[in-house]
Amino acid sequence: MNVVIPPKRRDRKTSFKKLVSYVSTREENRHSEAVVKPDGVYPPSGEEYVATPGFGQLVDYVGRKRVAPKTQIVSISPEGIQRVLCGEVLCETNCFSLDTAAAEMNMTAMQNPRCKDAVYHFILSWQQDEDPTPDAIFASVRYSLQSLGMKEHQYVAAIHRDTDNVHCHISANRVHPTTFRAQNMWNDADTLQKCCRVLERDLGFKVDNGSWHMDEYGDLHRTHHDMPSAPRGAARREIFSDRESLYGYAVREVRQGISLACEQSRLDWPWLHKLLYTRGLGLREQHGGLAVYDLFNPDGVSVKASDVHPAISLPAMTHRCGGFQAAPPVCNPDRLEDGMLGMYNNYLPQLHVRDQDIRRERREARAIAREILRARFEAYRAGWEKPDLRVRARFQQISSHCIVMKAHVRDTVRDPLLRKLMYRVAEFEKMKAMAELRLQLREERSALSDAGLSRPLSWKRWVEKEALRGDVAALSQLRGWAYRQKRRARQQKNDWPEPNAVIHYEPGEDAPTFITREHETRLLHDGTVSYLLDGKPAVTDFGDRVEVYAAPDSQADRFNNDLAAELTAWRSGDNAVVKGERTAANRVLYSGVIRNLTKHDGHVFTVSDRQQMAIVRATQDNLRNGEVKTDPRQAESAQRDDLNVRSKRDFPRP
Structure with missing residues (x-):
């Protein structure tokens, strides 16, 4: 058995309300599930259960108390100790009752x-x-309170069996009920650890690890650890960020080897440098001692050598092997045939510390399983044979049947005219049978094609078929492909800068690719059209939206906005909305106005937003009433490159 003392607030004002609220709601509810109250705990109309602050909320938690729980007194001892069954939780208290214990x-x-x-x-x-009995559990509770000097203090103990480990919560009052003196809880952890060792011996519990242990004579001794504990910074990194620290990596890779070398008396400076180098680590003198550091990041964090293993501290190594010796070269420059020392592993700070060995084993197992899966596919392709529909034999069978019919007519019919007529009937039956066979073969080929049997399956289709059969390696391969596609999508998303303005369209509306003098047109494999200006993305047409990026100067910004307006004009504009920065969106709308006034080719720049469209119409009316000459279009379609001419604008620009 073991003991756990939950931490409390340092200001000595422990808020049990927050603690109980956190613990009682630690099970997450799914958003798709309805929120309902448990059966049998509905409060009466207009009444609501309120826990007593302080002790009340703690007692409610350890007793799993809810609204109006059903309590049943099981037994009362002569000393006044009651055992109460509160729902499914068995409690014990020395107060007058469990309901009034908090008060x-x-x-x-x-x-x-x-x-x-x-x-x-x-x-x-x-x-x-x-699975201890309630008598043994409550006896352990009373012995623990007696060891803490709280034998006569008020307490409530509750047994919880809703987890993998049977445990008992004890909430006690430090203030004595008659003398009103507060019990000093100094060194309570050691006292409770000693109680656990004694109870393990007296009540027959299994011996657990702890800060104290009992020898064969029944004497208690403090447990001494051969290896030092992890540094505070390394422990915090692994706990809070779930990233492996340099200390954790060094301990995992070299501590066992150093211990084995100490036992075999093989530990010296060259051997230690060699061991550390093969793991991507180095050893140097630092601040009067030895430090282990990452060879790929020498200026980064380092770890005391004595924390990794006490045997490689500077005093221990000096006593064993003499003064510090620097690391020897990894290769012999005089004899290159000797080769060089290899580095088998190195520290990767971005890796998670959780289940590293398990994940490595699983990764290797997945790789082997996928190799076997690929070999099975190659064997399937090598041994695949196209299904034989016996087309030639079936047609020959119809022809043979026609020949037999003609021979029978020739032997039985003597009239030449009738014989000729019977020959025509046999030919007609042959043609009919062949037509029916062609239709049947078409259906058979279609069925084979639907089932994927008309030709060998591709690698992806074969993996999908194996996954449907429940093959774990095939499922892993499919998930790997999906992860690769997601990673590729994230990379493509990061390739584009943050747009100043975005024009959204209805799905399925596409515009042709445009060629302008100012922009370089680049078509990607996924259908995205990127218009570059000085080698950088200026406007990108994704199909369902067009993004306009920031330009280095006002002229380039005008070119980008005019191109975005042209791409919008070649769409219907039913669900076209310009979003983004207000000034950037206004510049796109103004370019659309210019496009409508200067180009009359049946395509009009329109948007679905009423406010934006009102701005476009008002601007068109103002410019049209100014009697300004119109110019040819700025951006021409790739289908009409002969009209790709730009002229100076007479319209004012914002």
Whole structure:
């Protein structure tokens, strides 16, 4: 068994309300599930259960108390200790009752104003394969309280069996009910650890790890660890960021080898440098001692050598092997045939620390499974044979049947005219049978094609078929392809800069590719058309939207807006909306106005937003009333390159 003491607030004002609220709602609810109340806990009309602050909320949690729970007194001892069954949780208390325990504790705690936080909470937990009886659990609770000097203090203990480990929550009042003195809880963790060792011996529980251990004579001794604990910074990195620290990597890679070398008396400076180098690590003198660092990032964080293993500290290595010796070269320049020392592994700070060895084994197993899957596919392709529909034999069978019919007519019919007529009937039957056979063969070929049997399956189709059969390697391959597509999509998304204005269209509306003097047109494999200006994306047509990016000067910005307006004019404009920065969107709308006034080819720049379209019409009316001469179009379609001419504009630009 073992003990857990939950941490409390440092200002001695532990908020059990927040703690209980967090613990009671730790199970996440799915958004698709309806929120309902448990059966049998509906409060009466107009009434609502409110937990008593402080002890009340803690007692509610350890007793799994909810709205109006059903309690049943199981037994009462002569000392006044009650056992109460609250729902499915068995509780024990030395108060008058479980319902008034919180109020009694609060009233007792109020008698000592100097004690700012009278609540004491700890948990006794047993190993997963243990199932202690309630008598043994509550006996352990009373012994623990007695060891803490709280034998006569008020307490509530509750047994929880809703997890893998049976455990018991104990909430006790530090203030004595008669003397009103607060119990000093100094060194309570060591006291409870000693209690666990004694209870393991007396009650027959399995021996667990802890800060104290009991020898064969029944004496308690503090547990000494041969290896130092992890540095605080490394532990925080692995806990909070789930990234492997340099300390964790060094311990995982070299600690066991160093221990084995110490046992075999093989530890010296060259051997240690060689071991560290093969793992991508180095050893140097630093701040009067030795430090282990990453060879690929020497200026980064380093770890004390004694934290990795006590045997490679500077005093230990000096006593064993003499003064510090620098790392020897990894190759012999005089004899190149000796080769060089290889580096088998290196520290990768971006890797997760969780289940590293398991993930490595799974990754290797997936690679082997996929190789086997590919070999199976190659064997399938090598042994594939096209289904034989016996086309030639079936046609020959019809022809043979016609020949037999003619021979029978020739032997049985003597009249030449009738014989000729019977020959025509046989030919007609032959043609009819062949036509029916062609239709049947067409259906058979279609069925084979639908089933994927008319030709060998491609690699992807074969993997999909195997995945439907439940092949784990095929499922893994499909998920790998999906992950690669997502990663490629993220990379393509990062390739484009942040747009100033975006014009959204209805799905399925496409515009032709345009060629202008100012832009370089580039067509991507996925149908995206990118218009570059000085080698950088200026306007991009994704089909369902057009993005306009920032330009280095006003002239380039005008070219980009005019091109975006031209791409919009060649669409219907039913669901066209210009979004983005206000000034950038206004410049696109103004370019659309210029396009409508200067080009009359049946395509009109329109948008679906009423406010934006009102701005376009008002601007057109103002410019048209100014009697300004119109110019040819700025951007021409790729289908009409002969009209690709740009002339100076007389319209004012914003």
